[in-house]
Amino acid sequence: MKVQVVIAFVTMVLASPLLAQQGDASRGERDFRVCAPCHSLEPDRNMTGPSLAGLWGRKAGSLPSFERYSDALKSSGIIWDDRSLDGWLTDPERMVPDNEMPFNGIKDARERGDLLAFLKEATKPGAAPQQNAQAQTGGMGGMGGMMRGGNDTNLKNLEPARQVKAITYCHDSYRVTTANGKTRHFWERNLRFMTDSSRDGPQSGVPAIMPAGMLGDRAAVIFAAPEEITKMIEQSC
Template structure:
């Protein structure tokens, strides 16, 4: 790669990093995401298990494996899903369609913008050591 191409590639990578960071850190989107998460609070919490598993440590975790939670359906445990933006987007849109047989009897978050804000907030709020401790 020529020095010029390397410089352009580096510039583009930096631009993408800055764009991704600023999009993820949009305070208004995070606030909306937190408000949308209130709908989930009947069954879920960041800090601990309820009817559903805690969301602390969600990112990168394989579905059906939250430490100390035993209420998972066989369908979710066998799904092979690893939680990230894409898998959460598909699952949260229609959980029962995404994983037939899931125990999560929720119709989903149908609005694309609401789902995106919820996922952005979850990504930030579920980071272990920053805002929560997994397994508690």
């Protein structure tokens, strides 16, 4: 009995690095849904986490365009390959204590194998454009929009209901007027102010308002630059 358990364990350990080759990439593409809100596959398109384009063979924490790496990841000395990625995805905190990826890991070895099989292809140089074409036409089983996390909607040329014309502040409330002439009230703790300076960010002077949260009482106003925030908010009751 004991011997069987040991054999099963050894088989699992030995098999896991191989799973990247053996995994099912189309199942892995679906598994990537949990990563997609934070990671893009397009070169240098960084979100909460760094772009994963060109990941295999890259030194951990070394993408020059990503400015938010933890010291822990930068000094880990890891080179990303089948084996190190399998360890990272099993339990990031155990592999690199104090890293800043808010993710608990995937305990299922088959799921990691599938995900790595997908990532290995999708992160190869030149693989990304096809990926996106697929995502935009809904080729990823209709998950395209959701997979892209809503983080990278282009905020230029939004419909008038999403273009902010004026914001006033009174006591504990904001009033937000949009380009379609409508005004909405928000309790001050329910409105968030953000910036997006990337090419997908709003036009300067035309912040975007986007719904946030599940209840419909919250929203985020996204500006092109931080200095626009106080300039736009007028104290008036």
